[in-house]
Amino acid sequence: MRVVVDFDLCESNAVCMNIVPEVFEVREDDFLYVLQEEPGEEFRAQVTEAVARCPKQAITLEG
């Protein structure tokens, strides 16, 4: 499972961070950081939820 963010689309609104803070973090500089590009299977449900709820459809999940 690989998390890919299109940073041209992302607007750092931290919706994803709210769902999986272990994987996504928007810092004080207002940029999104992907903390784990290949998170463990235990995060699949939450990452899938973040994909669905990203208002900019900026997140894709490969594998």
Add this chain to the structure above:
Amino acid sequence: MDRVVVVGASLAGMRAAETLRAEGFAGTLTVVGEEAGPPYDRPPLSKQVLTGQWDADRIALPSGAKPELELTWERGVAAIGLDLAAGHVSLADGRAVPFDGLVIATGAAARWIPGTRAIPGVFTLRTLDDALAIRAALGAGVQRVVVVGAGFIGAEVAASCRARGVAVTMVEPLPQPLSRVLGDVIGRVVAEVHVEHGVDLRLGVGVEAIEAGDHGVERVRLSDGNVIAADLVVVGIGVIPNTGWLEGSGLTLDDGVLCDETTLAAPGVVAAGDVARWPNPLFGEVMRVEHWEHAIDMGAHAARRLLAWAASPSDPALDMAYGPVPWFWSDQYDRKLQLAGRVRPDDELAVVAGSIEDRRFTALYGRNGRVVGAFAMNMPARVVKYRQAIAAGLTWDDALQG
């Protein structure tokens, strides 16, 4: 429950369908949608689609192309009636679709100024077809646009037209744009942003008449006596929930489908998204929310509620009371706006980070000692944190001290 019908093939409906499958519903799942094309995302319509940056293929909803959902599609046909006793939905082509469980997700339609719908060059913006028609008109040499209503849709249309270099006049009867959702102080900031980008903003005036000549719309007559020449008029004066097909069904219709606090509208019937009204226990208010993220969230909740009903029809499922903190964003020019919460114009307001002068700030709204809303302009990250804090009952004093 062997057969579920979802009426409305857009954000809330598709999310409900996905959730039903994800939660193990294995029966027949029929999705009825009036629009003929595949489901799509609406927010880009007033943004990237209008400016011409994106085409229709960029805004397809992923859920519309997932064979694993095993949906039975009824696309391009409207539901025109609901018979609760017989358990079926009637379609415009005369057929009836039987169900054991029903998800109502028919959203809302743009409100028109009476008598203007037939005038060439006058548009509302709700659907992809609307957006493509406005875009085509803009591409065909329109010079002067009048936007009626400075709500979110109007404000975004104004921004997108300015991005294309077209002259824009925006008319709003309230004292500030967006003042009903953001209050006058923040509304004034939004007004200034539009004026800085060259919008001729007319506040506190209504529209008397939209007048046409031989080739369509020519001018807009305002309540203050002014007359504005227009090649194109976009009317953004709010929406009306799509409940016409539910008249006489026995469901309570009151500016939307009225649900209980768990999103159940009747036994075996749930509603979600722009069409649904329900008592939000967190705010102690019966509300209907017209935001993207809400349609996603409530669509999933309603699907789970329907499954819980199927498992135990007599259980009121009070643990499934639905109490979200509404959240939305809006993009206008290079400003990104976000609001979490439910704001009233007379709430207290305090800027807690950044500054209004810089057009980059976070502000909180308070009522009765609690924080009820958080707004940000170009400070995206904090609003989500405040959203959680509002859900947890953050007090006004704590927020201003911390």
